[in-house]
Structures are given as structure tokens and as C-alpha cells.
Amino acid sequence: MSPRRPKTWHAQATALAVLGVSALALALVAPIPQSPLYHQFADTRALAIGRLLIPNAADVxxxxxxxxxxxxGLVRGAHAPPSQRMALRVFFIGLVLTGAGSAWYHLDPSSASLFWDRLAMCIAFAGALGALAGERLGDRAARRWLGGWLLLGASALALWVLKDDLRLYVLTQFGGFMVLLIWLRHSVRPGACALPWGWLLVAYGLAKVFEAADTSIWTLSGQLIAGHALKHLAAAAGVIPLLIALSRADRGLDQGSGGR
Structure with missing residues (x-):
């Protein structure tokens, strides 16, 4: 007999309580402005391809x-279960936009270009949260958390642009991380595709370490590679286990339906 699955309302209430405490803690600290030092990266080498010159080429x-x-992911997730399909599509679209936004930002790092990078990441965060909600809590929870996190991301970016305050953006990143950890404790719903979100979280954590050690890695590697480029590669690599799981699930459907 399989273990009894906790009620979805309990999982969502726990997540909301954690988010509420985190929001209160952030409200009690001073506003977090965007540091101009953020835009200073260790590897500023340009790459010439014919007449095209790519500044900050490794990061771009x-x-x-x-x-x-x-x-x-858009290809592999096309046949995902209905409770996950929409949020996964948003997640993978967010990743495509993140790649474009990050490349645009690194061509000429500034707060103005960073906006597009962060906008895309907020879309990807919302998609990931909605997809896991669909996997563990059901279709209604997936729609609710996908829409709610998109709204939170938009509000965080508005607060940053209008007030130069990143507190709400911090909540969209690390609050989402905590919610994912909470929901991973719950079993996969019948008919849903079990995706290895834990690998994505590990990759994301490793990416943050690389980001913080940008200059140190640049120095230790003898100026071969810096931490920020490794950040991009590590975070993107965390998606590979999800793609493998979606591919296996799709092959299982094919076999189960006689190849369709």
C-alpha cells in the first residue's frame, strides 16, 4: 500500500507560511539597491568572428x-501530462528568453540591460514552480501558483525599477527555492510525470557558488575561464535530467499506445 499523500491544501498553506515569514523578514531590513559593482565581471575578453566583435564573449x-x-524542453515537454504541460511550456520559454536576455545583458552590462535578463528569469521561476505544483498538487494548484508567481515577479521588477529595491526580487528567487524544497517532500500525483527537480536545485545552488566566485575562479584557472560563464553552464546543465525524464515518459506513451 502506498503512503497516504498529504492534502494539497496543507502543502500550499505551508508554502504560503514560509513565504509570509520570509517576506516579513525582508520587510524588516533596509531596501536592497542594485550595486554598480554587480556589472563588473572578471572575464571581459572579446571574440572576433570575421568582422563581428563579441564583447565579454565567454559570458555572452x-x-x-x-x-x-x-x-x-519545448520539444520534449510537448506531450507532458495536462497538469504540467502549460507550466512546463512557460518554464522552457522562460529559459529561451533567459538565454537571449542574458546574452543581451552581457554585451553591455548595465541595470537597463539587466532588466531583460531578470524579466526572463522571473518567467522561468514561475514556470518551474507551476510545473512542480502540477506534478505534486494538481492542475488547479499549477495554474494558481504559475499565475501568482508571474505576478510576484512583475511586482518585484517594478519595485526594483521604481524604487531601486531588490528585496522582492530576492523573494522570487530564494522563496521559490524554499517552496520547491517543501513540495519535493510530497508524492507525485497519479498520471503525472515525475521530474528530477532536485538536480535542477543542486545545479542552481552550484551556479550561485560559481557566480560568487567569479574572480577567484578566473584567477585560479590562470585566466582561462571565470565563474560567471560556469554559472550559466551549470544552471543550464541542471535542465538535462528533466529533458531525459520527459523523453523517457514520451517513449513510454508511444509504446503504451502502440506507437500512435
Missing amino acids: LSSLAFCAAGLA
């Missing part, structure tokens, strides 16, 4: 790994 080109992961 490594961003395209998100585009590759997102496009592959």
Missing part, C-alpha cells in the same frame, strides 16, 4: 546554453 556565448535547454 555561455548564455546561449539556456536557449538550447529551453528549445529542447
